[in-house]
Amino acid sequence: MAVTILDPTAEAAPAGRPLAGERLRPDAPATIALLDIRKPRGDVFLDELERLVAERGHTVLREAKPTFTKPAPADVRAEIAERCDAVIEALAD
Amino acid sequence: MELVALVKHDCPVCDQVLPVLDRARADGAPIRIVSQSSAAETAAQATRLSLAQAPELDPELELSIRFDPDAVPAVVLLERGDERARVEGLDRVRLSELAAQAGVALELDGLPERRPGCASITRDPLVAARLGARAARESGRLRAREVEIGELEDPIEALFDRGFSDGLPLVPPTPERVVEMLDTTSRHAQDLVGVIPPYDGEATVEKVAINAVMAGCPPDAFPIVLAAVEAACDPAFALLGLVSTTHPSGPLIVVSGPLAEAVGMNSAGNVLGQGNRANATIGRALQLVVRNVGGGRPQEEDRAAHGQPGKLSACFAERREDSPWEGLAQELGVPEGETGVTLMAAEGPRLIVDQLARTPEELCASLAAGLEWVGHRKLRLAFDALLVVGPEHGRIFRDAGWDRPRVRQELFERSCAPAGELARGAGGIAEGIEQQWVTDPAAPVPKFAAPERILLAYAGGDAGLFSMVYGGWVAGEIGSEPVTRSVEPWR
Numbered sequence: 060m061a062v063t064i065l066d067p068t069a070e071a072a073p074a075g076r077p078l079a080g081e082r083l084r085p086d087a088p089a090t091i092a093l094l095d096i097r098k099p100r101g102d103v104f105l106d107e108l109e110r111l112v113a114e115r116g117h118t119v120l121r122e123a124k125p126t127f128t129k130p131a132p133a134d135v136r137a138e139i140a141e142r143c144d145a146v147i148e149a150l151a152d
Numbered sequence: 153m154e155l156v157a158l159v160k161h162d163c164p165v166c167d168q169v170l171p172v173l174d175r176a177r178a179d180g181a182p183i184r185i186v187s188q189s190s191a192a193e194t195a196a197q198a199t200r201l202s203l204a205q206a207p208e209l210d211p212e213l214e215l216s217i218r219f220d221p222d223a224v225p226a227v228v229l230l231e232r233g234d235e236r237a238r239v240e241g242l243d244r245v246r247l248s249e250l251a252a253q254a255g256v257a258l259e260l261d262g263l264p265e266r267r268p269g270c271a272s273i274t275r276d277p278l279v280a281a282r283l284g285a286r287a288a289r290e291s292g293r294l295r296a297r298e299v300e301i302g303e304l305e306d307p308i309e310a311l312f313d314r315g316f317s318d319g320l321p322l323v324p325p326t327p328e329r330v331v332e333m334l335d336t337t338s339r340h341a342q343d344l345v346g347v348i349p350p351y352d353g354e355a356t357v358e359k360v361a362i363n364a365v366m367a368g369c370p371p372d373a374f375p376i377v378l379a380a381v382e383a384a385c386d387p388a389f390a391l392l393g394l395v396s397t398t399h400p401s402g403p404l405i406v407v408s409g410p411l412a413e414a415v416g417m418n419s420a421g422n423v424l425g426q427g428n429r430a431n432a433t434i435g436r437a438l439q440l441v442v443r444n445v446g447g448g449r450p451q452e453e454d455r456a457a458h459g460q461p462g463k464l465s466a467c468f469a470e471r472r473e474d475s476p477w478e479g480l481a482q483e484l485g486v487p488e489g490e491t492g493v494t495l496m497a498a499e500g501p502r503l504i505v506d507q508l509a510r511t512p513e514e515l516c517a518s519l520a521a522g523l524e525w526v527g528h529r530k531l532r533l534a535f536d537a538l539l540v541v542g543p544e545h546g547r548i549f550r551d552a553g554w555d556r557p558r559v560r561q562e563l564f565e566r567s568c569a570p571a572g573e574l575a576r577g578a579g580g581i582a583e584g585i586e587q588q589w590v591t592d593p594a595a596p597v598p599k600f601a602a603p604e605r606i607l608l609a610y611a612g613g614d615a616g617l618f619s620m621v622y623g624g625w626v627a628g629e630i631g632s633e634p635v636t637r638s639v640e641p642w643r
Contacts, residue, residue: 062307064325065296067316067362067444069353074299130304 088116089144094131095123101149108147122146153236153254154182158216158226159207161189161197163270165242169225171201172258178204181256186210188224188273216274217283223269229253241269278328285327293334293341294327296358311366316444318436318464322366333361336374337642345378346385348446349392350453355381355445360437363444367437367465373415373430376493377437378642380405380467383495383635384438390632394497394625395448398455401625401632402463403442404498404538405435406609408479409491411639412469419469421613424501424540424620435467460500468611474543475610476550483556484636491639496538496607497625497632506545507617512552515545516559519619520566523606524599526623530574530584532597536605536624536634539563542612545619556608564603568596601628 066074083089091112093105109119120143124131139146157173159166170185177183187194187207198206210216219228221240228238229250237253239246244260251258273279288294301310307324311317323329334341334357341358348355357378364377384391384403394401407417418428426432442448450459470479477483481492504522509515519539527535541549549559572593576584585597600606605627612618625632 061303062301062324062326064299064301064307064311065294065327065330065358065362066299067296067325067359067366067440069348069351069359069445069447070297071351071353071447074297 083145088118090118090120090142092120092122092139092143092146094135094139094146094148095121096127096149097124098127098149105149108149112147154184154230155251155254155256156184156186156215156219156228156230158210158219158221158224158228158272159185159187160224160270160273161187161193163224165267165269166225167197167201168263168267169227169242169247170197170203170207172260172263173225173227174201174203174205176251176256176258181251182254183256184208186215188213188216213274213279213283216272220274221272222275224272225269226272227251242267281328281332285331288331288334288341289327294330294358295342295356296330296362298327315449316366316440318439318443320464322440323368325362325365329365330358330361333364333369333371333374334358336371337378339378339642345381348381348385348441349448350395351447353445353447355385355441359445360441363440364433364437367433367440368429369433369437370415370430373417373434375639375642376405376407376411376415376430376434376491379493379637379639380434380438380495381441382642383493383637384442386635386637388633389495389497389635391442391446394632395442395446396453396455397625398457399625400456400458400460400463400499401497401623402460402466403435403438404462404496404622405438405467406470406480406494406496406538407434407467407491408470408481408494408609409486409639410472410489411491411643413472417469419471419611423468423471423611423613431467431469432465435462435465438467439463439465462498462500466498468540468609470609471543471611474546474550476541476546476554477556477608477610480607480609481636481638484634486636486638492636493639494607494634494636496536496622496634498538498622499625501540501620501622504619504621505617506619509545509548509617512549512554512559513562515548516562517566519545519621520563520599522619522621523563524567524569526599526621528583529569530578530581532574532585532599533601534627536600536607536627538607538609538622538624538634540609540611540620540622542616542618542620543610543614544617546610557603559608560603560606563606564598564600567599569599571595571597607634 095101185207223240226240229236239250243266301307308321311322339357343357345355415430417430448454480494486492506518523537526537571590574585575590
């Protein structure tokens with residue numbers, strides 16, 4: 060169940076968590092993971108995305124969750140974190 | 153005139169009264185039947201009792217809060233929206249009379265004459281807490297930003313991830329817990345307690361309460377936390393410097409007075425150690441305020457080279473039983489009978505053993521030798537100290553009738569040392585007083601700037617001929633001065 064807590068800080072910064080890593084620079088080649096969450100036709104969308112990303116000189120790593128109903132397994136997350144600079148997740152139906 | 157009946161699904165008395173009310177309503181009587189339970193529970197009850205119509209729902213408990221019954225069933229007689237009378241529980245005679253005023257005849261035959269009802273759902277502690285938190289938000293008592301922790305997040309891990317923790321798990325500061333904390337002080341939640349360095353965050357009573365919840369503070373100890381935060385913000389305490397120094401000191405809180413015992417603080421065995429919730433969490437709450445409201449974080453704004461365990465929490469109570477003196481806070485101006493906090497910028501405590509002294513003179517000679525090593529024996533006038541006299545040492549002073557000024561004066565004099573021993577290079581130690589200041593090698597140089605710069609507290613277990621010494625940070629006007637505050641204004 061979601062829990063609501065009260066902010067213990069002086070609220071000088073946004074409530075959201077900071078990004079774990081630095082943003083990618085558009086001109087620097089990167090390794091980008093495309094995560095298929097296993098919704099129907101998500102692969103079609105990701106195939107097109109892969110073509111566009113590769114055209115721009117980036118390396119693509121295709122990953123997939125076993126099922127969209129559950130969070131990605133730890134090893135999938137670990138592989139993306141270890142090998143990739145960014146991840147694009149296909150969320151929608 | 154109309155009747156409003158509040159019921160809930162798991163109340164046997166409601167089960168008895170509901171069918172009667174339901175039949176009257178089906179016959180056209182002006183009765184609203186409202187359930188405090190969920191839709192599913194209410195529907196199941198209606199099916200079980202074969203009601204003609206399921207009760208209305210009160211999902212936000214608005215009606216329940218408005219009528220605020222102790223027990224259900226609660227049947228309320230309304231005239232143009234205003235309450236005229238009510239019956240809580242089952243009382244056949246009174247219920248019949250009440251219904252008659254609305255022109256309703258209830259068929260109560262076969263029911264018991266009287267039966268107390270069941271507690272209204274608004275009396276459920278968890279529900280009451282939720283409603284209290286909602287009311288606090290609506291009234292402006294709670295103004296802190298709400299942070300949602302997602303369903304897939306562990307709340308404890310989420311608090312670590314968001315950087316709120318000192319390294320130990322935190323209690324999630326839910327609005328309900330924060331309101332419980334706020335309820336222990338008469339002060340308004342938006343009153344300003346102090347401005348916290350290094351980033352000048354405003355510590356309102358509410359923000360302090362949030363951090364006190366996270367620290368695990370018992371709510372009745374909250375006024376002590378507030379007084380400690382107020383004391384820490386006194387400019388004389390120099391909290392900004394203390395937070396950002398390379399020295400290991402942190403704020404040490406000494407609590408003197410009856411409230412310490414009332415909230416369960418330890419002043420006896422293992423007084424400076426683990427195992428007591430209030431001791432462990434009052435100091436932690438102050439440190440979390442510094443971290444979260446002020447923004448002082450280790451290796452960032454906090455430049456301590458080593459730090460010390462007391463920077464997680466450093467707080468203890470003075471022992472009142474068999475004390476040779478009045479409390480430290482009382483000596484520093486808090487009226488007798490009130491509770492006060494004294495804050496000192498202190499490093500970790502260290503033991504001074506003397507198992508053979510039997511006179512106050514012998515004991516002071518030993519304790520003074522221990523005090524000389526605060527910071528470094530050859531550094532003089534730079535540091536204050538707090539001596540925590542244990543009961544077996546305190547007894548010697550008590551039996552001799554030595555009051556605080558007498559003990560302090562003796563310690564001050566006995567911690568003097570000949571200038572020649574303290575000069576740079578003396579004893580093969582580079583550290584020390586510059587040679588130009590040593591005109592007479594035999595001249596005594598005090599360790600402390602004045603006798604008053606040696607604070608005395610009384611605490612510890614019955615057995616053990618020990619005292620403990622806390623060394624201070626840069627002392628006096630150029631550094632941090634001890635600050636005392638009464639807890640009374642925060643109760």
